[in-house]
Amino acid sequence: MEIDWSVVPSFMPQLMAGARVTLFIALAGLVGGTILGLIAGLMRAYGGPILNGIAFAYIELIRGTPIVVQVMFLYFALPVLAGVRMDPMSAAVLAIVVNAGAYIAEIVRGAFLSIPKGLTEAGLAIGLPQWKVLLYIVGPLAFRRLIPPLGNQFIVSLKDTSLFIVIGVGELTRTGQEIMASNFRAVEIWTAVAVLYLVMTGTLTLILRLIEKRMRIL
């Protein structure tokens, strides 16, 4: 079969719809994942033995298993175990939340613990409670160190959504495969799909660069 780029516009609307689904899963999942990661990371860094242990178990469980297995578990095993039925979209978003949360937790822990201990002591020494030291002194400094690795995780998670092809979510990769099945234009389709991913991750990178530039990394 000849390569014919002129067919690309004909399936672009369908691919764009798929890209929108990808973007939605990634953004919703990452908002949740960042919140979950922040909580789990702070539990790891400052929690007592119990909170620390819970966060540690969660992180190890998620980091030690593939994301495909995680989403299969959420979508196929959870209904059997707990009787909770989830639509593929919810399972996909939840998988990103849970998966990204574990990695972000480690990023958060690392960033907070990398802030010199003397600054915490200086805050405590003027009579601040620990939570205010974290909120006003360590937090803002850790945030700046958080941005580069967090950006990395955002890009990884965005691409991980392509694995949800296994539960039949109509995201970009699955859409590509569906079009493939009807017209067999492999080169044109997968090139277009790859470019769309690049546009999304590129935009994300650009936004992160801008944030990094605006904030002095101290």
Added chain:
Amino acid sequence: MSIIEFRKTSKHFGTLTVLDEVDLAIDVGEVVVLIGPSGSGKSTLLRCINGLEQITGGDLVVDGISVRSGARNLRQIRQEAGMVFQQFNLFPQMTALQNVAFGPRKVRGLGKAEAQAQALELLKKVGLAERANHVPSALSGGQQQRVAIARALAIRPKVMLFDEPTSALDPELKQEVLNVMRSLAQEGMTMVVVTHEMAFARQVGTRLIFMEHGKISVDGHPAEILSRPPSDRLKDFLQHVE
């Protein structure tokens, strides 16, 4: 009237005894200079006063409040005892003025304008009013330490604790910090200072304490102790620092 009272105070790190049943009463207006070889417990002694290190035996009472009487009381003690660190520990994301105004705003709940006006007064006092809007990284070590002193003073403490305040500074920068400390002492501030600056101890100190192995081994008037060291160990130590 003593404002700081160690009562058989001990501090252990695991099996290591850093402070060994120390008894010590410090009165209002005293300028106590703590000296001793590294590992003798002088920094730990200082850090126990405001609870940055938790004591593990005996009691320690600051302005009538025990350091063991809970987190709220400990925060009260920390507002009575300002601390200056060897590494300055200024908040790097804030200007000098914001560093000094930070405590009054977040601890004492002062309004922004009032806290900043007060902070500027304190910066003036340490000779840095014109540097108020610089961030710490744009200041010299000596200037940073003077800002740190102003920051500690901003919470209106009754006692000032200095943990080797000049050890990280070049010789010529040491003086500007020592001068600020000297004028504080002249105003009658109660001070506890861990330092190797013997000239400061002699001229400004009202009391000199030599620590060894977690215990106070010599305690007396600086001029007398320094001119006639009562122990060979102290004599030996003084030869090495001066």
